[in-house]
Amino acid sequence: MCKQENGKKGNKPPDQILHCETAKRLLDAFGEAVKAVLVLHEEQFLAIVAGDSDAGRFDILIHEALEQKQNAKYAYLQHLDKHGCSL
Secondary structure, X not given: OOEEOOOOOOOOOOOOOEEOHHHHHHHHHHHHHHHHHHHHHHHHHHHHHOOOOOHHHHHHHXXXXXXXXXXXXXXXXXXXXXXXXXX
16 A cells, blocks of 8 residues: 555645555566566577577567566556555
8 A cells, every 4th residue: 555654645745755665566576577678688699699599599588578577567557557656
């Protein structure tokens, strides 16, 4: 649940900061998903540079990682939209 610093729930007044552990958790999950995509792209690039003829094996892994990234992104954005909270 989203809470303002003063402990009240509701819409965020412009001059008050909200604190939400759920938003932080969802943003962290999105960040981890982005990292996973970057790692796979790097591994594929290094395989290509090394002349690995099977570098295409990363394509399905990258596709799955991109889906996870999109899901994490939209879970975070949906939470922000629904609760009007921030970190």
